[in-house]
Amino acid sequence: MKVSGFDYNLPQERIAVYPPEERGSTRLEVLDRSSGEIGHARYTDIGRFLGAGDLLVLNNSRVVQARMHGSKTSGGKVELVLLEKHREEQERVMYRGRLKAGDVIVAHGQELIVRFVEGEGVAVLEAVSGEALSAVFARYGQTPIPPYLQRNAEEVDRERYQTVFAEIPGSVAAPTASLNMTPRMLEELRLKGVGIAYVTLHVGLGTFMPIRVDDLSEHVMHREFYSIPERTVAAIRSARERKGRVVALGTTVTRALEHAAESLLDGDGHEVLEGEADIFIYPGYRFRVIDSLLTNFHAPRSTVLMLTAAFAGKELLRKAYGEALERNYRFLSYGDSMLIL
Structure with a gap:
């Protein structure tokens, strides 16, 4: 599979250079993999698509001034x-x-x-x-904002390039799918019966590094430390036993859970799972842990775009990105989001 198959034209004016005025005020494109339908909502509408028994997993790593x-x-x-x-x-x-x-x-x-x-x-x-x-x-x-923003970090980035639940320092890039999540939204999900759980994956700059080979099978993925606490391990096993969905809030959560899939699914003890995620997920990968994915609109030829294509299906994702561009969605870290069901 070739890197060029994940290229698309992203106009500079579609890149969200600054965060929205209010956290959570962004748009949400919704993909249904079973029907192939594409819908449009607001980020604050996430609760409409999740139900009691589902489990939302977030990354609580904190961005350091790097x-x-x-x-x-x-x-x-x-x-x-x-x-x-x-x-x-x-x-x-x-x-x-x-x-x-x-x-x-x-x-x-x-x-x-x-x-x-x-x-x-x-x-x-x-x-x-x-x-x-x-x-x-x-x-x-200073805050290590992504190079594709093409500006220096400002005071607004110190607060907004950080999730509201960031706790454990170690990332040099934010788990950006969570940047629009608010305490109020999390509380509304809890009241609806949606479980909330956390992992820690320290995001490295490898997430921005270009793939330097033509054939994806030759790419060596960067490593990122992760830790899945005992209570999250138990929550994931419980959700799967109840036939609830495990919803990953972002590609960093996805990489941690899928890297630990064997221990998560086959183990039965009470343990903390830790490791270095070097898993490269692209079309053809069979997901074992996550059932839904909430993520950003990603840069062309990026490993996170390939992961998203693996989960959504390459052609459905291509159609969804085209529709998002036509509807003036904002792309990349500070932009709008996509929920894949």
């Missing part, structure tokens, strides 16, 4: 985005600019030294002071 700009003491500007711990006080970062081992970067008065460059725009850095580099980023970093 982007910083600095200058090399030898000259030249560098942009840094925190990725993950390497060891001790060292961190793996993605960078823009030119770096080599031994370079010293000054950012907000802090000196950072490049220990080595891994390639693909990734290097390992540490603070000269000996302070944990993650603490330096926490103090001086």
Whole structure:
């Protein structure tokens, strides 16, 4: 299967560059896989499509202030985005600019030294002071909004590029399908008898990295740490026993649940399930855990678009995207949403 099969024309004016004025005020395209019908609603209408016994699973990972700009003491500007711990006080970062081992970067008065460059725009850095580099980023970093927004982070992003239930720090990109969810909506779902459960999957920048091969079978997916708490494991097993639907709020939840499918479905103990999700889901994949998916409108040729196509069906998704473009839906992280039943 070729990457080119997931290309489409996304006009720049269809990209939501800023969040809506009010959280939850966005539109919702609804796909029924069994009938092939496409409907249109509001994000706040989600409760119309879920019922008692269904289970909505959300990602409670919190976005960290992961982007910083600095200058090399030898000259030249560098942009840094925190990725993950390497060891001790060292961190793996993605960078823009030119770096080599031994370079010293000054950012907000802090000196950072490049220990080595891994390639693909990734290097390992540490603070000269000996302070944990993650603490330096926490103090001086900016919100790491997606590069396709083509602007610098602003104060509005600190609040709105974060879900209302974000709890556990670790993501360098938001689980964006949840950005429009509100406490009121969650309470209304609970009152209706819909279960609410959480997983933690720390989103990495790999979600924005382009696929560099033509054949999807050759693509190596990035890894992302996830944890599924005991109560969520129990809730998923209970929902399936009652014939309720497991509704994934976003592709990050989907990746965590499907990566842990064997333990979720075949286990019977009370345990926390943890791992590193490196699962690459594209058409032909057989979903084992999730029954419905609430997600964004994704960028062309992206792995999250391929996951969505695997769940919805490639042709139905193509039709739905075409209709969304005709109806002036807003695309990508701050945009409108799609519910696939």
